Amino acid sequence: MTSAGSEPADEYHHLHPLTPLLRGWLLVGAVAASVLRNFVEEISARGVLITLLLLLPTASAYGYCAWRFTRYRVNAESIRLETGLLFKRFRDVRLDRIQAVEIAQPLLARAAGLAVLRLDLGGAHDGDEESGTSLSYLSLERARTLRAELLARAAGVAPDIGEAPERPLTVVPPGRLAASIALSPAPWLALAAAFVLITPALLTGTFAGFVAVTPALVGVWRTSFRRFASGYHFTVSESPDGLRVRGGLLNRAHHTVPHGRVQAIRLRSSPLWRWPGWVEVQINVAGEARSMLLPVAPRAQAVALIERLLPKVDLGAVAMLPPPGRARLLAPLRWHHIRCGADDQVFVTQSGRLWQRTEIVPHLKVQSIQVVQQPLHRVLRLADVHLDCTGGPVRIRAGLRDVQEAYRIAAGQAERSRLGPHATLTARTDRSDDPPPAQTEYDSPLAAVCAPEYGPAG
Amino acid sequence: MPDLWRVPPQAWRGLSPQLRRLRRLLLAAGALPAAALAALVGSTFLGPPGLLVAFAPLGAAVWAWHAIGRAWDAWRYAERDDDLLVQHGVLVRRLAVVPYGRMQLVDVTAGPLARRFGVAQVRLHTAAATTDVVIPGLAPDEAARLRDALAERGRDRAVGL
Numbered sequence: 001m002t003s004a005g006s007e008p009a010d011e012y013h014h015l016h017p018l019t020p021l022l023r024g025w026l027l028v029g030a031v032a033a034s035v036l037r038n039f040v041e042e043i044s045a046r047g048v049l050i051t052l053l054l055l056l057p058t059a060s061a062y063g064y065c066a067w068r069f070t071r072y073r074v075n076a077e078s079i080r081l082e083t084g085l086l087f088k089r090f091r092d093v094r095l096d097r098i099q100a101v102e103i104a105q106p107l108l109a110r111a112a113g114l115a116v117l118r119l120d121l122g123g124a125h126d127g128d129e130e131s132g133t134s135l136s137y138l139s140l141e142r143a144r145t146l147r148a149e150l151l152a153r154a155a156g157v158a159p160d161i162g163e164a165p166e167r168p169l170t171v172v173p174p175g176r177l178a179a180s181i182a183l184s185p186a187p188w189l190a191l192a193a194a195f196v197l198i199t200p201a202l203l204t205g206t207f208a209g210f211v212a213v214t215p216a217l218v219g220v221w222r223t224s225f226r227r228f229a230s231g232y233h234f235t236v237s238e239s240p241d242g243l244r245v246r247g248g249l250l251n252r253a254h255h256t257v258p259h260g261r262v263q264a265i266r267l268r269s270s271p272l273w274r275w276p277g278w279v280e281v282q283i284n285v286a287g288e289a290r291s292m293l294l295p296v297a298p299r300a301q302a303v304a305l306i307e308r309l310l311p312k313v314d315l316g317a318v319a320m321l322p323p324p325g326r327a328r329l330l331a332p333l334r335w336h337h338i339r340c341g342a343d344d345q346v347f348v349t350q351s352g353r354l355w356q357r358t359e360i361v362p363h364l365k366v367q368s369i370q371v372v373q374q375p376l377h378r379v380l381r382l383a384d385v386h387l388d389c390t391g392g393p394v395r396i397r398a399g400l401r402d403v404q405e406a407y408r409i410a411a412g413q414a415e416r417s418r419l420g421p422h423a424t425l426t427a428r429t430d431r432s433d434d435p436p437p438a439q440t441e442y443d444s445p446l447a448a449v450c451a452p453e454y455g456p457a458g
Numbered sequence: 459m460p461d462l463w464r465v466p467p468q469a470w471r472g473l474s475p476q477l478r479r480l481r482r483l484l485l486a487a488g489a490l491p492a493a494a495l496a497a498l499v500g501s502t503f504l505g506p507p508g509l510l511v512a513f514a515p516l517g518a519a520v521w522a523w524h525a526i527g528r529a530w531d532a533w534r535y536a537e538r539d540d541d542l543l544v545q546h547g548v549l550v551r552r553l554a555v556v557p558y559g560r561m562q563l564v565d566v567t568a569g570p571l572a573r574r575f576g577v578a579q580v581r582l583h584t585a586a587a588t589t590d591v592v593i594p595g596l597a598p599d600e601a602a603r604l605r606d607a608l609a610e611r612g613r614d615r616a617v618g619l
Contacts, residue, residue, distance in 0.1 A: 370552060
């Protein structure tokens with residue numbers, strides 16, 4: 001494999017030659033297991049030999065052909081993947097539609113020095129294979145150069161500048177990660193439950209309790225371990241083609257979110273994290289299943305990262321307004337933690353008493369706006385405002401606002417979404433394919449009504 | 459809030475009366491046999507006074523008849539210069555604002571019964587899975603007009619993700 005820069009742009013490439021082996025190991029293992037089970041009664045070396053003699057050439061011939069007929073090509077606008085022995089399938093992925101490029105290294109591939117390159121398009125079906133495509137397997141180096149090439153082409157830069165230099169922004173030390181897991185309630189609740197169940201068993205001398213509790217303990221251990229493994233050496237770095245997020249103990253994940261593709265952000269802290277002042281940061285990226293941006297970080301660090309993601313945003317300066325006092329009737333405990341506010345770039349909501357959340361959505365990323373009024377809300381003249389955004393776990397909801405204010409928020413949001421592309425083109429100036437914003441001469445009756453700093457209804 | 463949205467009252471459009479008729483017909487088709495069954499069971503076990511049991515399903519049907527009317531009344535939509543407003547709900551009131559530039563798909567569907575009655579459903583999709591905006595009963599011509607109008611305005615104002 002030569003490097004991407006030295007080849008003509010329209011040349012076809014093959015995947016790594018070890019691909020069939022890695023793809024087929026499951027199949028080979030299954031066949032081997034069934035063969036073993038069949039022969040375990042009458043182990044005849046001859047039978048095994050014949051099976052292997054038949055199986056091995058067939059499998060390797062198929063593997064070779066599948067590898068031979070799978071190829072890809074990158075040109076200025078798209079990457080084309082051809083697969084299929086008998087039924088050919090061509091898939092063209094337009095580079096300017098790529099939402100994120102990820103390099104994943106499952107355990108086995110990592111051992112062989114290979115990697116999977118995943119291209120995410122912002123399809124309507126999250127996590128659906130059909131909405132993007134993946135190249136598995138490539139050598140790690142090839143995957144890196146190809147990713148650099150794709151991102152550079154997608155960003156409209158010369159494709160042969162090599163991998164863009166990156167600057168680490170945040171690293172999560174393993175010690176803090178372990179402490180954060182120990183400080184989350186889930187493992188302790190499970191331990192307490194186990195204790196409650198086991199104590200009577202110990203006192204009475206019957207061990208049925210252990211049997212009941214073991215799966216739960218294993219489950220807790222597994223989820224906690226998974227959190228640790230996925231967050232191990234978690235690094236967020238900045239590069240000209242986007243934000244690089246990588247981490248993982250066993251399976252290494254490494255993905256890049258191009259600039260301006262973050263749809264929404266959530267900061268969340270569990271009850272015990274408030275003491276060290278830690279938060280978890282998740283983001284919505286269209287078509288991307290992975291949403292973790294930072295498993296745990298001091299709040300100031302997280303805010304600094306967010307302000308780097310959303311330039312021109314100063315989270316501290318956004319005026320956060322409480323809901324009207326009568327909302328206490330519906331949320332006596334939460335009332336103090338429900339807030340919402342906006343500046344000219346983002347809409348911010350806060351909610352939750354124990355698990356405190358701060359959710360941020362740039363005005364440009366709001367897809368639709370809903371005002372929902374439950375029957376009880378109507379009695380108290382309250383309403384919720386939902387701002388729908390794409391993909392991922394973050395949901396934006398400004399709860400329990402005064403009705404008039406809620407409609408004013410919705411109208412203001414609609415107005416911003418109309419003005420948005422003109423006013424705030426910051427993160428997307430590098431995109432060339434977008435149609436120029438509609439320059440129609442609209443009168444702006446709402447602008448006066450819905451200035452960004454709305455106040456309580458008066 | 460109409461003045462907040464700057465939509466003149468006559469710009470709000472409602473659903474086709476055919477939808478209300480279709481729903482009430484379905485209701486009657488369910489309620490009358492239920493009442494007959496209740497009367498039969500009641501009179502078998504309680505004698506003639508048991509016929510009164512039939513009033514329970516009938517009463518529920520009358521209430522549902524009105525509920526259908528109110529829900530139908532509450533559902534309305536307005537096309538503004540840059541977005542579509544859809545309002546519905548009697549108990550839980552909802553107002554959805556969908557900017558034309560954010561629409562990805564407009565579906566028009568009509569089942570066999572709905573086609574018979576001449577109503578079609580328009581559903582809007584944006585890139586957000588939580589957007590669920592439906593206009594359930596429109597005359598097929600109006601549905602097609604709305605679909606084409608929305609698609610055209612969406613094209614003019616399209617914004618990437």
